[in-house]
Amino acid sequence: MASSSDEDEQMSPVKAAPSPVMKKEQQQNQQSVFESLFRTVVVCINVPPYSMLIWLIIYLLGLVTIPSTTIRTFLVLYFAYGIFDSTPKSPTKPRWVQTLQPYCNKAWFFRWTASYFPCQLHKTCDLPPNKSYIFAYHPHGVIGMGCSTALATDACDFDKVFPGIRRSAATLNVCFWAPFFREWMIANGFCSSNKTTLRSRLNSTEKESVVLVPGGASEALHAHPKQMKLTLLKRKGFIKLAMETKSSIVPVFGFGENDAFDTLYVGCSETKATAILWKIQKGLKQ
DSSP: OOOHHHHHHHHSOOOOOOOHHHHHHHHHHHHHHHHHHHHHHHHHHHSHHHHHHHHHHHHHHHHHHOOOHHHHHHHHHHHHHHHHOOGGGOSSOOHHHHHHHHHHTTOHHHHHHHHHTTOOOOOSSOOOTTSOEEEEEEOOTTTOHHIIIIISSSTTOHHHHSTTOEEEEEEOGGGGGSTTHHHHHHHTTEEEOOHHHHHHHHTSTTOEEEEEOTTHHHHHTTOOTTOOOOOOTTOOHHHHHHHHHTOEEEEEEOTTGGGSSOOOOBTTBOOHHHHHHHHHHHHHHO
16 A cells, blocks of 8 residues: 555656757747847937936046046046037038048947838838928927938938938937037938028038938927827928028928827816926927
């Protein structure tokens, strides 16, 4: 007669060790999770407002924590230099920018950003490289991710889709106040959006094109998912600029731009906080 312990041993299921194939699949799943997380972090850092904020925090931490008086003085002087530097307003693209831009535009994290959203560049006609163009992008969205990804950089193979077209992406002057990040923006071909700079670059002998988002901050306030409100009736300056410089306007539409971010606005929520945020946004725009 068998004892109860013998019966338990006979009835207990046999636990098989995981096969090498199962172990490999588990390792691949873990790697894919870590890779996905890493890509997400990189993309978040690559989003311009986040990058500007991160570098500003690093700058302020260095200014407060570094004991060296020499380095702190350098940081203060560097910030002043960033505010008064006229490089973004240069009438022609500096030579060092022309040299670095092709390499900076091809940075690997730009392509990760394009695959994350995802973002693709579709061409409807060929553009001869011996002319200047104004790429007018709509809608602005929260931060114009489609414009900066597909047009300002080579994340979507712009140089292959439109070979030979040199371009400068225009943005607000305040964007060049961000410490350290401003140098990266300039190296990627970004310039000031003031009319004098744009006119000079379009009239340059090197046939420079510019990338614009005519809707600006007014259009950004209406960047809400599943909605499409364009600001055009009072934004005819880029048309006049094209006529003055004999440049061709290339209309560019970013499908899904307004769906890239969830936003708070009057209408989606009736809370008092939403109304206050909306007033603050309108105040900042003005």
